[in-house]
Amino acid sequence: MPExxxxxxxxxxxxxxxxxxxxxxxAPAWASKTLLDIANxxxxxxxxxRTNACPxxxxxxxxGSSTNGWHPNFGSGSSHGSSPREVVQHxxxxxxxxxxxxxxxxxxxxEAWQQLxxxxxxxxxxxxxxxxxxxxxxxxxxxxxxxxxxxxDDVFFxxxxxxxxxxxxxxRLFSPGLKVFNFHPTFVGCNxxxxxxxxxxxxxxxxxxxxxxxVTWQRRGTRDVLLELLDLIRSRGAAFEKFxxxxxxxxxxxxNPSPNLKTNDHMGDVR
Ligand SMILES: [Zn+2]
Numbered sequence: 005m006p007e008x009x010x011x012x013x014x015x016x017x018x019x020x021x022x023x024x025x026x027x028x029x030x031a032p033a034w035a036s037k038t039l040l041d042i043a044n045x046x047x048x049x050x051x052x053x054r055t056n057a058c059p060x061x062x063x064x065x066x067x068g069s070s071t072n073g074w075h076p077n078f079g080s081g082s083s084h085g086s087s088p089r090e091v092v093q094h095x096x097x098x099x100x101x102x103x104x105x106x107x108x109x110x111x112x113x114x115e116a117w118q119q120l121x122x123x124x125x126x127x128x129x130x131x132x133x134x135x136x137x138x139x140x141x142x143x144x145x146x147x148x149x150x151x152x153x154x155x156x157d158d159v160f161f162x163x164x165x166x167x168x169x170x171x172x173x174x175x176r177l178f179s180p181g182l183k184v185f186n187f188h189p190t191f192v193g194c195n196x197x198x199x200x201x202x203x204x205x206x207x208x209x210x211x212x213x214x215x216x217x218x219v220t221w222q223r224r225g226t227r228d229v230l231l232e233l234l235d236l237i238r239s240r241g242a243a244f245e246k247f248x249x250x251x252x253x254x255x256x257x258x259x260n261p262s263p264n265l266k267t268n269d270h271m272g273d274v275r
Contacts, residue, residue, distance in 0.1 A: 009256060010253040010256055010257050012250065013140065013254075016138075016139075016181055017140075019180055020178055020179060020180060020183045021182055021183060021245060022242060022243070022245065023183065023184045023244060023245055023247050024043060024048050024051070025051045025053065025073075025106070025184055025185065025187075025247055026039060026051070026052045026053065026186065026187055026188060026189060027052075027055075027075050027106060027186060027188055028053060028054050028055045028056065028058065028061065028075055029108070029189070030056055031058070031188070031189035031190045031193065031210075032190075032193070032209060032210060032211065032212050032213070033059055033061075033213075034193060034212070034213070034214055034215060035189040035192065035193025035194065035209070035215075036052075036060045036061050036189040037193075038189070038192055038193040039187060039189045039193065039230075040069070040070060042192070042227070042231065042234070044069055046234050046238070049071065049244060049245070050069075050071070051070070051071050051072075051073060051248065052072060052073070053072075053074060053106040054073065054074060054075055054095075054098070054102075055075045055084075055108065056083075056098070071246065071247065071248055072099050072102050073103075073104035073105055073106060073247070074092075074095040074099060074105040074120075074125070075105075075106055075107070075108055076095055076107050076108065076116070077107075077108040077111075078091055078107055078108070078112070078116050088113065088115045088116040088118075088119045089115075091116075091119075092116075092122075095123075102124075102125070103124060103125060103126045103127065104125065104128065104129065104247060104248065104251055105120050105125045105128045106128060106129045106130045106186075107128075107130055110130045110132065112130065117146045120148065125148060126147075126149060126251055126255045127141075127148060127149040127151055127251035127255060128144075128148055128149075128150055128151070129150075129151045129152070129153060129184060129186075129247070130150075130153075131150060131152040131153065132152070132186070133155075134159060134163070135154055135155050135172075135176045136152070136154065136181075137179050138179070138180060139152050139154060139181040139182040139183075139184075140181060140182060141182065141250075141254040141258060142258070143258045143260060149254045149255050149258060151182065151184060151247075152182065152184065153185075153186050154181075154182060154184050155183075155185055156185075156188075157188055157192070157196075157226045157229070160172075160173070160226075160229065161196065161197060161199060161226065162199060165198035165199065166198050168197060168224065168225070168226075170229065170232050170233070173229075177233075177237070178240065178242075184247070185233070187226070190209060191226040193215070193227075194215070194220050194221060195220055195221040195222075195226055195227040196221060196226050197223070197225040201225075205218060
């Protein structure tokens with residue numbers, strides 16, 4: 005029998021599907037502009053999980069050149085709020101109408117999932133793999149569609165600092181499955197080649213209006229890796245797709261046995 009639905013699940017069994025995402029992480033506007041300019045120059049849809057207002061990103065969303073999800077900070081001392089409910093309410097006010105979320109530092113809990121789902125989130129993206137093959141979305145019990153990450157920039161430089169060998173990515177790049185990338189504005193803007201370099205410069209980055217002396221790596225770094233990657237994918241005739249579109253297609257096609265949530269805040273906790 006032919007598959008009923010959009011066909012996204014059978015596509016993922018036979019081909020790679022490329023998606024570019026980013027965690028804003030309170031990046032200075034000049035760093036976000038660097039990432040946005042790369043995406044725009046390559047005509048690639050960029051989905052940014054947002055932490056806070058930013059003139060560059062806010063304008064790009066209004067112009068339709070990037071899209072927003074939430075980047076809630078559920079950690080202690082969070083500027084978003086002191087409980088999952090407060091954090092989600094804060095993001096609802098700051099970035100209304102978002103349907104996707106990726107938590108800062110991937111912090112998650114039953115209460116956080118429930119608050120996000122009730123706030124209209126249909127998909128998250130916070131299972132980070134190291135270039136896993138055959139990634140496909142899964143339905144969480146809350147109804148949220150979980151879309152794993154293929155590769156993050158900081159995971160890449162954690163494993164291969166300074167060297168950043170593109171061959172490690174390219175040999176896994178064109179296998180079937182989801183290929184969601186996460187490049188952070190700060191790492192791209194500073195062209196960070198390693199955690200060591202970033203840690204040595206981070207005090208001069210946040211809150212700055214322009215890159216301070218020494219914060220931008222002058223040799224090959226994360227920005228170069230991103231550019232090489234985009235060129236490689238384009239050279240094979242493949243295109244990037246919108247995160248919101250993939251989330252909506254998966255939400256449509258994945259089996260959904262969950263009725264609407266009518267639970268108390270702590271359902272699922274075992275105490
Ligand atoms: Zn983060």
